[in-house]
Amino acid sequence: MKILGSRRGITQSFENHQYEAEDYAGEHLSDVKIFGTAKVISIVDKYKSHEHTINYNDFLKNVNKWRDGNYYNCISITGNKVRYHHNELGGNEVWLETFFDNEKKHFRITHLDAVLVKIGDIIDSNTIIGKQGNTGLVLSNKPVTDITYGSHIHFEVRDENYNFINPRSYAVGDLIVNYIPQSNEINNNQKQIKIIADIINIREKYTVNSNNIGNVYKGEIYTVLDEINDNKYTWYKINTNRNSIGFVASLKNGRWIEVLDNDRHIDIVDDNYNSIKNKKIENIFECKKDGLYAIRLKKGESIYIS
Numbered sequence: 001m002k003i004l005g006s007r008r009g010i011t012q013s014f015e016n017h018q019y020e021a022e023d024y025a026g027e028h029l030s031d032v033k034i035f036g037t038a039k040v041i042s043i044v045d046k047y048k049s050h051e052h053t054i055n056y057n058d059f060l061k062n063v064n065k066w067r068d069g070n071y072y073n074c075i076s077i078t079g080n081k082v083r084y085h086h087n088e089l090g091g092n093e094v095w096l097e098t099f100f101d102n103e104k105k106h107f108r109i110t111h112l113d114a115v116l117v118k119i120g121d122i123i124d125s126n127t128i129i130g131k132q133g134n135t136g137l138v139l140s141n142k143p144v145t146d147i148t149y150g151s152h153i154h155f156e157v158r159d160e161n162y163n164f165i166n167p168r169s170y171a172v173g174d175l176i177v178n179y180i181p182q183s184n185e186i187n188n189n190q191k192q193i194k195i196i197a198d199i200i201n202i203r204e205k206y207t208v209n210s211n212n213i214g215n216v217y218k219g220e221i222y223t224v225l226d227e228i229n230d231n232k233y234t235w236y237k238i239n240t241n242r243n244s245i246g247f248v249a250s251l252k253n254g255r256w257i258e259v260l261d262n263d264r265h266i267d268i269v270d271d272n273y274n275s276i277k278n279k280k281i282e283n284i285f286e287c288k289k290d291g292l293y294a295i296r297l298k299k300g301e302s303i304y305i306s
């Protein structure tokens, strides 16, 4: 099981885990890593091992009593009151995005004691994603006084539409996962946008009800192929470099997307020594140490630069 380290063994197979995940035993607080590269797209990191651990059987017994809309008001194995959102019963978790043969996959790793990565991080085999723990809903034969009660790794693999896939082939063998970074670079000749929200869905068409065909992430830069405005959003048509062309929305007056000003402007002094601020310059020289210079030549003059 190279993806999770050789010290882990399967405790619950995909079939036994209601075709959603596999569980792996391992040492409590041991490092959790993957084998390959991926991008961190979501994390939960607010629960404490043991203190916030919920016994699965207690949960089943009290599920109706504990339920409060989308939340559960649980009593942990140490008697603490812990409020869990129904999506966060895995406790502290990390969602990763990666690619196998150009197909997007999502990994979910839950019950972590601590999360040691941030959203947007590109991680590799050397990155410690987190420490194995027992946050969230777990089951164990150990006494509840044992600090390692129910400590394990829950590992899900999802396709790009978040359907469950058997994680076995991703957790064993020599598969190397590769995140393909978005590769658009700043291009001064094209209108470009920079994503400043953590994550924005890519839509097939320029409506919010249109199919979600992927995501763009903070810091990525895209060339604008077309721009459509409606009452609420500006839609940018982009090529995502993942074989998809789609639309990303920027809420008007919101801070989701920044339109890059690729024209270069500098302050100059004219012939009469008047300073002119922020003038658009076409022929400029960039000096790594001092920034930008504009050099204007009179007719017939030439310069040599070395």
Ligand SMILES: [Zn+2]
Binding pocket: 017, 021, 022, 023, 153, 154, 155
């Ligand atoms: Zn599990």
